[in-house]
Amino acid sequence: MNGTELKPSVAPGVRLGHVSFVWRPWIVLVTLLLAGASFLVFCLSIGIGDFPISLPRVIATITGGGEQVDEFVIMDLRMPRALAGLVVGIALGVSGAITQSVARNPLASPDILGITSGAGAVAVFGVTVSGGAAAAVVDSVGLSAAALAGGLGTGLLVYFLAWRRGIDGFRLILIGISVSAVMQAITTWLLVTADIRDVARAQAWLVGSLDDRSWGEVRIALWCTLVLLIVVACVAFQFKPLHFGDEVAAGLGVRYSMVRAILLLCAVLLAGVAVSAAGPVPFVALVAPQVAMRLARCPTPPMVASGMVGALLLIGSDLVARTALPITLPVGVVTAAIGGPFLVYLLVRANRR
């Protein structure tokens, strides 16, 4: 080695008091760029519509200034939809990042933990079955609330079925796949026996949509997401060593079983919030972490960047769905149509390099 010092190939560490972390400028840069892009598309999405508002006026109105007319259009009409897209995107992205990290499997997503399929089964039941006590219950609480209850119930069922002296990622996923399969079979059966008009309505609900959001719904989703994200942020620091396996994590002083349990519970709840706000938008939670991983060039799904990719994907798709397409499609369709090919593109590009 000619006596020269080996250059450390690891990123430099930073220590501030009791907190220490690794300084990786690229990840920070990518995350900031993604956040900026999300904000830009968010404002664009608010500005574009039957009554167009220019970008500076949108930003002025959001930050408190702006004219009264703009304020009415933006705050009362367009904000709920855009904000719902933002919140749902972030929630799904983070939820997916957690699931894929805990399971150490890129095919894992909260979709296979049963939330989406549970919500779908209950919603399809509500749409297609009329009469009977169960249908009356669904009618009285409203479809969205019933679906949310179904989704969360299924998610928690999976969680507790998989509990056996702690949560094991592999067991959780296999149980989740089983329970999801049952829920999907029920959905399929309900659709087969139902009237075709109800089927169309049910199918539309199953794809997820941002139409007709009210401030009330969005506000609840926003606060729930914020609280859950704070919990995730508090625990996430302990989570990094888990990528090296349970033994290493335990050696570094991480109570891995508890950290994993809390994070997974948060993933389930975040996905539930997303379902409540937009219906079961498919694939965002699956695609966003993988895209974020490849953009940020890190070996594991980065949480913040995944949330940002999710938000960008969802708001961007909503914008495309509203403005660029000749037919109106629910946002879930466009999200999948954009997200899937983009993931493939990233894979191919990485292979060719």
Add this chain to the structure above:
Amino acid sequence: MGTTAVERPASKATTEARRRRVVGLGTLVVILVVAGAVSLAVGARALSPAEVWHGLFAAPDPDQRLTEIRLIVQTVRVPRTVLAIVAGIALGVGGALIQGYTRNPIADTGLLGVNSGASFAVVSVIAVFGFDNPFQYVWFAFLGAAVAGVVVFGLASIGRGAGNPLTLALAGQGVTVFLAAMTTAVALSDKESLNALRFWNAGSVAGVGFDVIWPVTAFIAVGLVLALTTLPAINLLNLGDDVARGLGVNITLSRTIGIAAITLLAGAATAACGPIAFLGLMVAHVARYLTGPDYRWLVPYAGLLGAVVLLVCDIVGRLVVRPGELDAGVLVALLGAPFFAGLVWRGKFKNA
């Protein structure tokens, strides 16, 4: 492979294990035969063994009742029994292979885009040509499945790291996502497509004639032969690419053959029955639990298990909601999943 094979005295434990596996395989065959016999007798019109026998082998008879029995057995019961066995074997073997090639224990036969490709083809041809008979779109479904499989494999093999298991799985996922979105888009804008899609999605072995079953069986047979030739290679590939290469495996070739086999098996089965999810994944895990990780045993077990499960689910489906029927694809999930979850909970499965 080697010309100077060294005779090693087989230890007692290995002979014992082999004996157990052969006995297990024999047991599965017996169960399958019994289930097949039951499948011929059970249905909306229950038949006695003698009647089944008559229906199968007797010469045409002027007796009205016997002719009816012959008709039921030969045009309804036999085709669906044969199809359940053939498709079950295909999906079981396909499920075991896809988990082997992607090294991912949650990979299912739909991963390569086969199911979504078939579904997309079905809704598209209905929307474009207005077909209303399943026989008209079986071959389009097969074509869609095959094209999707080829596209996924092509995308995953561009450039370096060709056929890397992770790239393959994710490329499959990406294409599946895209095709599912397109399917939904078409189905939401065309009511006839939506109507056909919901029946198609249920996955059933009923109502398919031999004019479809024979060609499908031929494709599946080719897929099975391809699959069997690659079994030793999968064992080595699962030790990692470097080890496999060092041991003389042509990685690209065996992956290509393997993926072609999976596409043929899953594509043909899906074209004939519709998407039957979960079956391949489930039997692959149960087979691994029964045989251990040796794919030369695991794959035949998975195939037989797949056939048994699909056939039993089809039989149960005829009995539970009489006089109607519950589709086999729905029942595979309803019956199989709780059983599977129980095995998972008891810690029977290893992370492949």
